Amino acid sequence: xxxxxxxxxxxxxxTKDNAMISLEDRGYQFGDGVYEVIRIYDGRFHSLKWHLDxxxxxxxxxxxxxxxxxxxxxxDLQALIEKNxxxxxxKLYLQVTRGLQPRDHVxxxxxxxxxxxxxxxxxxxxxxxxxxxxxxxxxxxxxxRCDIKSLNLLxxxxxxxxxxxxxxxxxxxxxxxxxxxxxxxxxxxxxxGKLLTHxxxxxxxxxxxxxxxxxxxxxxxxxxxxxxxxxxxxEDADECFLTATPLxxxxxxQIDQQSLPIGPITKKLQQYYRESVIKDLY
Ligand SMILES: Cc1ncc(COP(=O)(O)O)c(C=O)c1O
Numbered sequence: 589x590x591x592x593x594x595x596x597x598x599x600x601x602x603t604k605d606n607a608m609i610s611l612e613d614r615g616y617q618f619g620d621g622v623y624e625v626i627r628i629y630d631g632r633f634h635s636l637k638w639h640l641d642x643x644x645x646x647x648x649x650x651x652x653x654x655x656x657x658x659x660x661x662x663x664d665l666q667a668l669i670e671k672n673x674x675x676x677x678x679k680l681y682l683q684v685t686r687g688l689q690p691r692d693h694v695x696x697x698x699x700x701x702x703x704x705x706x707x708x709x710x711x712x713x714x715x716x717x718x719x720x721x722x723x724x725x726x727x728x729x730x731x732x733r734c735d736i737k738s739l740n741l742l743x744x745x746x747x748x749x750x751x752x753x754x755x756x757x758x759x760x761x762x763x764x765x766x767x768x769x770x771x772x773x774x775x776x777x778x779x780x781g782k783l784l785t786h787x788x789x790x791x792x793x794x795x796x797x798x799x800x801x802x803x804x805x806x807x808x809x810x811x812x813x814x815x816x817x818x819x820x821x822x823e824d825a826d827e828c829f830l831t832a833t834p835l836x837x838x839x840x841x842q843i844d845q846q847s848l849p850i851g852p853i854t855k856k857l858q859q860y861y862r863e864s865v866i867k868d869l870y
Pocket of ligand 1 (some may be wrong): 770771772774795796832
């Protein structure tokens with residue numbers, strides 16, 4: 589664990605009783621808040637602008653008043669890296685809750701949002717990259733605004749825990765017979781040389797890794813289609829992989845009883861993603 593954290597506008601020592609959460613914090617009571625996880629490579633933030641754009645989007649969609657302006661936040665995050673003398677690979681966790689209010693479903697519009705950020709070491713997941721992971725189909729029971737990166741993750745928490753208890757890394761979620769995404773990652777399928785993934789809408793999170801993989805696929809002249817496909821289409825999949833900030837591109841080697849190879853397009857994107865990280869560091 590690192591020694592310092594950002595607590596509202598201040599860098600404070602990260603001890604057990606230094607940052608106190610009020611019982612009336614709406615994040616604590618209702619999951620009324622948003623967050624970002626940002627990858628750090630050698631002490632530098634990856635795709636920072638994209639993540640802060642998504643954070644702005646999440647706050648705007650929920651009517652949370654941003655507690656910082658962007659340039660001040662970036663300066664604070666860099667100060668946090670420096671204060672911790674953090675030069676490793678890691679993850680930044682940044683959370684904003686709507687603020688304090690006596691418990692009431694109806695929120696007041698003038699609350700002061702509360703935020704904190706922590707940095708932790710996170711090593712590159714070589715084993716997952718090389719061996720891939722298993723996923724299991726599950727019905728998507730989440731709410732209908734999966735595009736908002738909200739703290740309210742109970743649907744994901746239940747799905748992912750159930751999947752891992754059964755020996756799978758991720759649930760592969762379907763709603764109305766359509767494959768959507770995984771519990772904490774986006775899903776891609778390769779079929780006849782073409783890369784397919786769910787289109788951006790309210791039923792999936794617009795992943796930053798997804799966005800970058802689509803950009804890189806374009807640079808590699810891999811044909812891409814963002815479209816809905818039914819669960820049955822998995823039978824014709826040549827390759828599948830998932831994407832998420834900490835994990836980058838991870839091959840899927842099994843969907844329930846169906847085995848899949850770690851194919852050439854997955855390997856190519858995985859490799860190119862790793863090579864391209866350096867271009868998006870801040
Ligand atoms: C539900 C869900 N989908 C997709 C992702 C991947 O998003 P990103 O690539 O921005 O990490 C996440 C990441 O936490 C997630 O929770």
